[in-house]
C-alpha cells in the first residue's frame with residue numbers, strides 16, 4: 001500500500017473506467033447483499049423500509065377512521081383503540097418520517113456534494129440494521145397484541161408500571177430507543193460528511209441549498225434525540241428496577257418526562273419539516289427556471305430556526321400549570337420561530353413570481369404543500385396562544401392541526417421530491433396521468449378528512465377516545481372524515497402503484513430530464529455504485545449550468561480521482577471552509593461487521609425487554625468486541641506519501657492527516673453525548689427544585705475516598721494521554737505505549753471509584769429519586785471511565801501492531817478528546833454527586 | 841491552534857450569537873423556575889426576582905450586542921461566511937433582546 005506515485009498507468013476508456021469502478025464499489029450478490037455499505041444501496045433500503053412502515057401506519061389510520069365513522073361503534077374496544085392510535089403515531093413519527101429523511105439524506109447527500117459515499121459507510125449500514133430491528137420489535141409486539149398503548153408520547157404516570165403493568169410500554173421504550181440509536185448515528189455521519197466530504201471547490205457558499213437543510217436537520221437530530229433517549233432509559237429503569245424518577249411519592253416527577261420528551265418532540269417537528277422545505281427549495285428553481293431567491297438569507301433563517309425550535313418545547317405543556325412567566329418565555333420564542341419560516345415562504349414566493357413555473361407533478365405537490373401548510377401554520381399560531389390552547393387541548397382540533405402540519409410540511413414535499421428524483425432513482429420517465437389522479441385523490445381526501453376535525457374538536461370531541469355518543473351531534477362530520485380518509489388512502493396506494501410501474505416498465509429517460517444544475521444530475525441514472533467516474537472541481541452553485549459538458553468530462557475521468565488504483569474506494573475530502581481538496585479518503589468495502597454489531601445491540605435490547613440481564617451483559621461484551629474489530633479494519637500500517645488526485649494535484653491519504661473524518665466523528669459523537677449529559681443534569685436539578693418530597697431522606701455518606709479516586713484517575717488519565725501523544729509525536733514509541741497503559745489504568749480507576757458510590761455509600765436506588773439519580777450519574781461516569789480504558793487499550797494494541805506513527809495518530813487525537821470530555825463531565829458529576837452531601 | 845480547529849471555530853462563530861441566545865433562554869427559564877419552586881419570591885414582593893432576571897437578561901443581551909458589533913468591525917475576510925456571521929449575530933442579538941419582553945409584562949411566579 002505504499003507506492004503512491006505509479007508511473008502513470010494507461011488511461012482508461014469511459015467504459016473501462018465504469019467497469020473498474022463498479023467492481024470496486026459494488027456490493028456482492030446473493031447473501032453478500034447483507035454486507036452492503038454503499039450509501040445508495042443502504043439509502044434505498046432505508047427509504048423503501050420507511051414506506052413499508054408508512055403503509056402499516058396507514059392501515060392503522062384506516063382502523064382508527066373505521067372505528068370513529070359512526071357513534072358507539074364496537075369494532076375496536078377501548079384497549080385495542082389505545083394500541084392502534086399509539087402505534088399509528090409511533091410508526092408514523094419514528095418509523096416512517098425520521099427514517100425516510102435519513103434514507104433520503106443517505107442516498108442524496110454524497111451525490112449533491114459530488115462525492116462517492118458518506119464519511120462512515122459502515123455506520124450507515126449499522127444504522128439501517130438498528131432501524132430495521134427496532135421497528136420490527138414494535139411491529140411484532142403489535143401482532144402479538146402487546147403493542148404500546150399510552151399514546152405516542154408515552155406520558156407518565158400512564159406509562160409507568162402501576163398503570164401499564166404489561167410489557168407494552170417496555171416495547172415502546174426499547175424499540176424506539178433502538179431506532180433512535182440509528183438516528184444519532186445518521187446525525188454524526190451527516191455532520192461529518194457535509195463538513196469534510198465534498199468535491200473540490202465546493203466552498204460553503206457553493207453547497208446546494210438542500211445540503212444546508214440537511215446539515216441543519218442533522219445538527220438538530222444530534223441535539224434533539226439524546227434527551228429522548230435519556231428519558232426512555234430513565235423510564236425503562238423505573239419500570240424494570242423501580243427507580244422512581246417519575247414517581248412523585250418518592251421524589252420523582254411526571255413533568256420530567258414531559259420536559260425530556262418535548263425537548264426532543266418539538267424540534268422533531270422541525271426535523272421533519274426542514275428536509276421537506278429543502279426539497280421545495282430544490283425543485284422550485286428547477287421548475288421555474290429562476291435561481292432561488294435569497295440563498296444566503298435562507299441559510300441564516302435555517303440556523304436561527306434550528307436554535308429557536310429548541311426553545312419552545314414547553315408549548316406542549318401549557319396545560320400543566322408551570323408558572324406564567326416561564327410559559328411567556330416559551331410564547332416569546334414561539335412567536336419568534338414564525339419569522340424564519342416566513343423568510344422561507346417569501347423566498348419561495350419570490351422565486352415563483354419571478355420565474356415561469358412549469359406545471360409538473362412535483363409542482364402540484366408544491367402548491368398542495370403551500371396551501372396545506374399555511375392552514376396548519378395558522379392553527380398552530382392559534383394553539384400557541386395560551387388561553388386558546390387550554391380550550392383546544394386534547395381535542396380533535398389538535399389532531400387536525402397536527403396532520404395539516406405533518407402532511408403539508410412533510411408528506412407533500414416528500415411526494416414532490418419523489419416525483420422529482422424518480423428519473424434519478426430509476427433512470428426512467430414517468431407519465432403524469434396516473435400521478436395526477438393520485439394527487440387529486442390525496443388533496444380532496446386529505447382536506448375533506450381533516451378540515452371537519454377542526455370543528456368536531458372545537459365542539460369538544462376529545463382525541464384518543466375510542467367512541468362517542470350519538471347525542472353529541474358529531475356523527476355526520478366524522479362519517480365525512482372517515483370516508484375521505486379512505487379516499488386519501490386510495491390516493492397513496494395509487495402513488496405506490498405509479499412508482500412501482502415506472503421503476504419496472506417506464507421508458508428510459510435521458511440524463512437530467514428537468515434541466516437541473518446540481519451535481520446529482522451529472523451522473524448516469526440510475527446511479528452506479530460509485531456515483532461518478534471522477535469528481536468535478538466546482539466554481540459555482542450550478543456546475544451543470546456552467547458547463548453542460550461536465551457529465552461527459554467526468555465520465556471520461558477528467559476530474560479528481562478518475563484513475564482507479566490499488567483496489568481503493570477513494571473519495572475526496574476538502575478544507576471545510578474553502579472546499580479546496582485536502583485529503584483522499586479511503587473508504588471500507590462491503591463487510592458484515594455492521595450487521596454483527598447491530599445484532600449484538602439487538603441482543604442487548606431484547607434481553608433487557610425480557611429481563612434476562614445476564615444476557616444483556618454478554619451482549620455488551622459482544623458489542624465491545626465488534627466495535628474493536630470494526631475500528632481495527634481501517635488505517636495504514638506504513639506512512640504513505642501524498643497521492644496524485646488528478647488535475648495536477650496531490651493530497652495525503654486521510655490516515656496521514658491531523659484531522660481525518662474519524663476525528664470529526666468523535667467531535668460530533670461527544671456533542672450528542674454532551675447533550676445527553678446536559679439533559680441528565682437538567683433532570684437532576686429539575687427534580688431537586690420542583691419535585692415534591694425533596695430534599696431526600698438520606699444523602700450519600702460523606703467520604704473522601706471515592707471522589708479522590710475519581711479525581712486522581714482524571715488527572716492521571718489526562719496527563720497520560722497528553723504525554724503519550726507527545727512521545728508518539730517524537731517517535732518515542734515505547735514511552736507512548738507505556739503512557740497508553742497508564743491511561744487505561746486511569747480509566748479503570750475512575751470506573752471503580754464511580755461504581756463504589758452506589759455499591760457502598762448511596763441509599764438504595766428505589767428508595768428515592770435522589771438515590772436513583774445518584775446511581776445513574778455514577779453509572780454514567782463509570783461507563784465513560786470504562787470506555788476510556790478500552791480506547792486506551794485499543795490504541796496501545798494498535799501502536800504495538802504498527803498502525804500508529806507520528807503522522808498516523810488519530811487514535812491519540814480521538815482518545816485525547818474522550819479524556820477532555822471525561823474530565824469535564826467527571827468534575828461536574830463529582831460536584832453533583834458529592835456536593836450536596838458535603839454541604840449539608 | 842492547529843489549522844482544522846481554527847476553521848472549525850470559525851464555523852462556531854457563525855452560530856455563536858444563537859449560542860448566547862440559548863444561554864439566555866436556559867438562564868432565564870432556569871433561574872425563574874428554580875426561584876419560584878424554591879419559594880424565593882412571592883407575589884407580594886416580586887421585585888428581587890424580577891430584577892435578578894432583568895439583570896441576567898440585560899447581561900446576555902449586552903454580550904450578544906457586543907458580539908454583533910465585533911463581527912461588524914472585523915476586517916474583511918472571506919465573503920459569504922463573514923456576511924452570514926454578521927447577519928446571524930444581529931438577528932441573534934435581537935432575538936435575545938426579545939426574550940426579555942415577558943419580564944416586563946407578566947407577573948413572576950403566578
Ligand code: HEM
Nearest residue numbers: 058061064085086089092097151152399406463464465485
Ligand atoms: C393516512 C392518513 C392519516 C389518517 C386518516 C390519520 C388519522 C389520524 C387520527 C384520526 C388520529 C387521532 C386518533 C385519536 O386521537 O383518537 C391520528 C393521530 C395521529 N397521527 Fe395520523 N393519520 C394519517 C396520517 C398520519 C401521518 C402521515 C402522520 C405523521 C407523519 C400521522 C401522525 C399522527 C400522530 C403523531 C397522531 C397522534 C397519536 C397519539 O395521539 O398518540 N398521521 N391520525
Ligand SMILES: [Cu+2]
Nearest residue numbers: 266269315316
Ligand atoms: Cu411544538
